[in-house]
Amino acid sequence: MSRIIKAIGIPRLIITALFIAVLLTGFGLGMPMNMFASDVVKRVGMYGLLTLAMVPSIQSGTGPNFALPIGIMAGLLGMVISLEIFYFLDLNGIYTVATVESQPWWYTSDGNIQFGYSMAIFATAILIAIPIAVLAGFGYGKLLNLIKGSEMSIAPYMGFSAVQFMCIVWIVAPFKNTGIKWPLGPGLRNTFILDQTFGKSLNGFLMFNIKVGPHKFIEIPTGLLLFFFLSCYLVYLFTKSKRGTEILAGGMNPKFAQASGVNIDSGRVVANILSTVLGAVGIIVYSQSFGFAQLYGGPLMMAFPAVAAVLIGGATAKRAQVSHVIIGTLLFQGLLTVALPVANELLPGSNLSEILRMIVQNGIILYALTKVNREGQ
């Protein structure tokens, strides 16, 4: 029995127990379980890529990527540039907004924008974001090589500074798109709605409902899940490639890897580029699923839930696999998704689920930090 507990890990057991307890409470209160299931599935896809970004950086030995906001900023930049481009294309009649009365059966969307159009914006956003993320990740990786041993302490501040720097950019950047900038005064909006552009473009693709009872459905956002699992698979393939194994070796035992002729420093840079790119793509996927884009201070703390999720999934600050991402996101985001309505039902306006998030998220990070010095030395 104790072997099984050890294999699963105490924190994961606690969180699983908590998740089940919250689910049972919700069930006991007669809350719509099918809605919970739909929301959990959606949230897993939404946060999945951001959590996946932790895998390469942990494997390379730089610890969980607390500087994820750097990638997120690249993603948001790609997103607003893409929206600006399509605004101008539309304005000049080159590629006009294609609205349709009814969508084809395989596409569900909040707005009335044609799938191809919203997909084009989505893809352009990613295509613009990736080179920016590669550049930023390269610089960040180079920096990490100068400060070996303190990566985790420095990373959050790199992320925070990136967010604050971009706050200035959001204000001064000369964007013209009326959908994303303030109607009066300079600068982009705090949040803007995406239903007339690329909101739900992935979620809606091949979305279907599983009937679980009379008038009860579980919504499956196929496109979102496909994208998430495909990304997971690609990262998995990368970790199994020659380069990936070298990075893993460098992260686990730098001295040994160095002795066997592995270039650890370049491996760390590559891993952090990958992590930053995943963060960039992750925020675009997140935003399209959320239906809104959040600029300014919105992404300031986004790294922490992602770090917590991968740790809950079974990763440590030095070891992580793709499977940890899937398990961890399901458990952590599942718990938070269900806890919100259940807590509100029990104690309206109590903010209890937010408190739960704070305690679970930061508790698991602290737990992992106390283990850093004990493992793999």
Added chain:
Amino acid sequence: MNNKFSLKGMLKQNVVVLLFLTLTVGGIMVSELSFPHIMTELVTRIGRNTFLVLSLIIPIIAGVGLNFGIVVGAMAGQIGLIFITYYGIDGIGGLFVAALVSTPLALFFGYLTAKLYNNTKGQEMIAGLIVGFFANGIYQFFFLFIIGAVIPVSHAMVKPDGVGLRNTIAMGSKYGEGIKYAIDNIIKMNLWQFIILLGMFLILHTIIMQYYIKKRAEQSIEKKTIIFRLILGVLVIITPIMVLSFGNYQLATIKVPLVSLALIAVLCLFNVLIMKTKLGQNFRAIGRSQHIASVAGINVDKTRMIAIILSTVFAAWGQIIFLQNIGTMNTYGSHMQVGMFAIASILIGGATVSNANIWHAIIGVILFQSVFIVSPTAGKALFGDPQIGEFFRAFVVYGVIGVALCLHAWKKVKKTISKNEGEQEEIE
């Protein structure tokens, strides 16, 4: 004190301070805020923030680094303030009770934080950041949920539905004078008088020290330094008289909260004096090298623990001083930025992750708060938007911390590399 006076060395050592001095002066020039206004604000902010910043010094010397965990201490201070609000104790007596209540809490919180730091050696600074977030979760759980839902409390500061405390609390009793300015208003003195006193103190101190040191005949301060200090003292005395004689009456009315400054001075003195004790020497020893210190028979973990506990208790008191000046408490927000702002301040003052003294704290508070005061108006004057100044300010906070941590880590890496190379040479 560095006896050799070299301009280049001094510039190099104080590059951060000079950078922010330039930024501040530039900001003041473009912001078009009136000088008396800036001075009034600055005096208030120095009075309320310096204590908190000073609480960071001991852990830095003890090699724990920047103690982001002072957020936990600030929470203890706020719990003390909530306590006196519940019992309706006003004025300076109320603050005393608040400090009394918060001290055992801060000792306990500090003990837990220190335990955590000892378990996360080398990662204290990220652990400190996260422990602040974590403790905030527990704090909110207690004051938003337990109060009311588990422990029934009826008081004006509880939300209308009876569960949890309100977002803002007017501290002290509801009908009395509250605790706003309870410390600040005990004795107030005109700024210009205060500055003249300061100058006189500087001159007296120099003369006495010179006399004292001569008597002990250990080492004498160079003549140049003495003359420099005396001239500085005279300048400090003359400046306010000059400024006032130009007829700027607004400046003449600025008041200084003498007791708050006295408390700050006491903590400064404590920080200086503790370094002369056995404990202080232990702090310094483990700060230099934990390994050598433990070989020399110092209990490293225990000494680190004392450093963190002291820091946490000072932070609790510092938060009480801070909030008596603000007057109302943002129950769930007042403590959150404490760590970042205090740490950014001391770094701007010239401290590093491994070296800090009271002057770093004092200069840092002056520069950081000046940037704070002028940045919105400077942002508006330069870019037509006050928000830019505010974002810039936040960027400075995070950027300064990030750069300081990077420089520290970089030095550490260079040290180990040169050490390894040295070892290799020995082998060869």
